[in-house]
Amino acid sequence: MPDTADFLRLEKLQVHFPIQGGLFDRVLGRPAGTVRAVDGIDLDVGRGEIVALVGESGSGKTTVGRVITKLAHPTGGRLLFEGHDMTSERGASALRPYRHRVQMIFQDAYQALNPRHTVFDIVAEPLRSLRLVKNDTQLAERVSEALASAGLNPPGDFFARFPHELSGGQRQRVVIAGALAVRPELIVADEPVSMLDVSIRSQILQVLVDLRDKHNMALLFITHDLPLAWLIADRIAVLYLGRLVEIGRADDITFNPRHPYTVALSNATPKVRVGVSHIDLPALEGEVPSAARIPKGCRFHPRCPMAIDRCRQEDPPAVEVGPQHMSACWRAGEVKARSELLGVARSSSVEPLERRLVSSLVKDRCRSSISAEAGVPDLPDPIRGP
Amino acid sequence: MTGSLQDKASLLEVDGLSVEYRLNGLSLRAIDDVSFALRAGEAIGLVGESGSGKTTTAMAIAGLLSPNARVSSGEVRYRGERLPIDDDAAMRPHRWSETSVVFQGAMNALNPVHRIIKQIAEPCRLKLGMSRGGATARARELLELVGIPADRGFAYPHELSGGMRQRVMIAMALACRPSIVIGDEPTTALDVIIQAQILKLLGELRSQLNLAVILITHDLSVVAEACDRVMIMYAGRIVEDGTVAEIFAQPKHPYTKLLIDSIPNPANGKKMIRPIPGDPPNLVNRPSGCAFHPRCPSAIGICATEFPSLDEFGQGRVACHLHRSSQEDKVAAHA
Numbered sequence A: 001m002p003d004t005a006d007f008l009r010l011e012k013l014q015v016h017f018p019i020q021g022g023l024f025d026r027v028l029g030r031p032a033g034t035v036r037a038v039d040g041i042d043l044d045v046g047r048g049e050i051v052a053l054v055g056e057s058g059s060g061k062t063t064v065g066r067v068i069t070k071l072a073h074p075t076g077g078r079l080l081f082e083g084h085d086m087t088s089e090r091g092a093s094a095l096r097p098y099r100h101r102v103q104m105i106f107q108d109a110y111q112a113l114n115p116r117h118t119v120f121d122i123v124a125e126p127l128r129s130l131r132l133v134k135n136d137t138q139l140a141e142r143v144s145e146a147l148a149s150a151g152l153n154p155p156g157d158f159f160a161r162f163p164h165e166l167s168g169g170q171r172q173r174v175v176i177a178g179a180l181a182v183r184p185e186l187i188v189a190d191e192p193v194s195m196l197d198v199s200i201r202s203q204i205l206q207v208l209v210d211l212r213d214k215h216n217m218a219l220l221f222i223t224h225d226l227p228l229a230w231l232i233a234d235r236i237a238v239l240y241l242g243r244l245v246e247i248g249r250a251d252d253i254t255f256n257p258r259h260p261y262t263v264a265l266s267n268a269t270p271k272v273r274v275g276v277s278h279i280d281l282p283a284l285e286g287e288v289p290s291a292a293r294i295p296k297g298c299r300f301h302p303r304c305p306m307a308i309d310r311c312r313q314e315d316p317p318a319v320e321v322g323p324q325h326m327s328a329c330w331r332a333g334e335v336k337a338r339s340e341l342l343g344v345a346r347s348s349s350v351e352p353l354e355r356r357l358v359s360s361l362v363k364d365r366c367r368s369s370i371s372a373e374a375g376v377p378d379l380p381d382p383i384r385g386p
Numbered sequence B: 001m002t003g004s005l006q007d008k009a010s011l012l013e014v015d016g017l018s019v020e021y022r023l024n025g026l027s028l029r030a031i032d033d034v035s036f037a038l039r040a041g042e043a044i045g046l047v048g049e050s051g052s053g054k055t056t057t058a059m060a061i062a063g064l065l066s067p068n069a070r071v072s073s074g075e076v077r078y079r080g081e082r083l084p085i086d087d088d089a090a091m092r093p094h095r096w097s098e099t100s101v102v103f104q105g106a107m108n109a110l111n112p113v114h115r116i117i118k119q120i121a122e123p124c125r126l127k128l129g130m131s132r133g134g135a136t137a138r139a140r141e142l143l144e145l146v147g148i149p150a151d152r153g154f155a156y157p158h159e160l161s162g163g164m165r166q167r168v169m170i171a172m173a174l175a176c177r178p179s180i181v182i183g184d185e186p187t188t189a190l191d192v193i194i195q196a197q198i199l200k201l202l203g204e205l206r207s208q209l210n211l212a213v214i215l216i217t218h219d220l221s222v223v224a225e226a227c228d229r230v231m232i233m234y235a236g237r238i239v240e241d242g243t244v245a246e247i248f249a250q251p252k253h254p255y256t257k258l259l260i261d262s263i264p265n266p267a268n269g270k271k272m273i274r275p276i277p278g279d280p281p282n283l284v285n286r287p288s289g290c291a292f293h294p295r296c297p298s299a300i301g302i303c304a305t306e307f308p309s310l311d312e313f314g315q316g317r318v319a320c321h322l323h324r325s326s327q328e329d330k331v332a333a334h335a
Helices: A023-027 A061-068 A092-101 A119-129 A136-149 A168-180 A198-215 A226-232 A250-255 A260-268 A309-313 A332-346 A351-369 B054-061 B116-128 B132-145 B150-154 B162-174 B192-209 B220-226 B244-249 B254-261 B301-305 B325-334
Strands: A008-018 A034-045 A050-054 A076-081 A102-105 A186-190 A218-223 A235-240 A243-249 A319-322 A325-327 B010-023 B026-039 B043-047 B069-078 B099-102 B180-184 B212-217 B229-234 B237-243 B311-313 B316-318
Touching (some): A034 A061, A034 A243, A050 A061, A050 A198, A050 A226, A061 A102, A061 A186, A061 A218, A136 A198, A198 A218, A198 A226, A198 B254, A218 A226, A226 A250, A226 A260, A235 A250, A319 A332, B026 B054, B026 B229, B026 B237, B043 B054, B054 B069, B054 B212, B099 B162, B116 B132, B132 B150, B162 B180, B192 B212, B192 B220, B220 B244, B229 B244, B229 B254, B244 B254
Parallel strands (some): A050 A218, A102 A186, A186 A218, B043 B212, B043 B229
Antiparallel strands (some): A235 A243, A243 A325, A319 A325, B010 B026, B010 B069, B229 B237, B237 B316, B311 B316
């Protein structure tokens, strides 16, 4: 991905948190552990590109976002922005130019807004603290512009309002407007729609996509929802326990996954969205292990339905499995083979649900036309299959 | 409430239920004339946005309405008998033994200072009058039932993951062998893989114990996975009711259509974001006519003035002027 290299780049990024042992542990001289939240991630984001970072809780996706926005400090690896090493830049004044260009949208709009500030002050805050405006007229202009871009129209109506006077969707728009006010080139959005009602969700997604289209803004979209990632992103990076297990174009990850974990994620999404991948792997048992005790070998092997001995011993490197498509799995080739074998339905991926729906409608008609005494013909259950 | 739905086999019947909240001297109608029936072993999904009344409906059924709520009309019948849903004390014998609830925030619902086995055993002792030993044995049995090794019962809630805690909540809900379990967004706070595990568990328990389930959620796709029937609520009313298959194949209400379209679905192959315009309705200032008309892409003149009743349509029910057989001509004239 050569064209992306000059914007944002993470190289072998590592964030390890020490575990503070209790007094007892210290007295006994027990070694304190480390939580390896992010454990060697390479990722590029291009100018104007939307990259989705997908994973479960504990996968390290939020920590990656916090490193990029300089809210967390890496313990290893590098963070490069336009070729400049930002890894060890610290302090408000040193970071001011960077913060001007990279902004974050937080998940919980209820907590991200100061309840005692008006919408105007909330959105004006970054403009004031980064000293981007000369006078009040300019300030008002920039605030209006940001509110309008976030879909709060007419902006003047919202200036004097407090967060509690707004609906959930409007609050999330104010959070977005605060990030937009400085006209950033990259926004890190941490689950920006997961707290919102379904009908508001699409409105917010539309705002984010418009920003890219109109201002060529890049977006790192953090989510746990694979279909949502497919909808909004150009590329998807799948994280598991602090490591990228697969990265590629959104369509490739969705329709042609090459890592068993990606397959498991897409199989776990409720069945309205069938057709994502029909790879027949059993559902995952158990939960993500603690990042303080990362399994040896491939970190996914204890839950992986395809694990072999090699997976228990050796950590698989990310290898190219297609154009712009990397997977860290010893059996990536076989995931492909299986997907082609079992995913025959891929081209006709819409069919299974429709077939089930049609069969169920037929069943319903039969029910209504055949009297109750005659019984119901034995047709497969539409949702659970035969 | 009409015809086919008023089945003799109905376990639970909700009939014309309206609930109002008193708030700063205002009276807010949270649900308005809600009617439906639930059969034994059936799973219904109650879908709607915040403020649509889905939680109020479910809490009314369980007799768990907050003190400032008032049942202004209608009733709830369980096995044909009227439930005293606005009388907390009178509901006590019914609650948990017949109808139980799995709450959303398992961390807040569990007592942090008691081991989970004690918390599961407690309803068995209080409700079923079991001895300490008998209740503990029952609790171990329940833990195994929800897929937690019984020995983990000696853990405290903070030692369990979110998925495990939600399983504990389900075990507690099943303690007194209820016929109806109400799940209030039971998987909302969970990751997809854990969500799939919990939904699978609910499905297995349903068939194993012949449980009727009312699943409250804002996520239509969860309902598709776990329910037989869906009821879509908007501004305190049921706007559409039908089988899962029917609703997904042929949604009738424009709101249902928009909700389905807003689920990102790679199976369509098209990356399209179709926002539903406007904001969820304000219950203080309810729109005239059909509450959805200000946001509805297919609204016609009559929608702003006249309230659409919830009429039978095909296998289900729908409250929309565009789908009223008796008014078809009128609608055609308007269009």
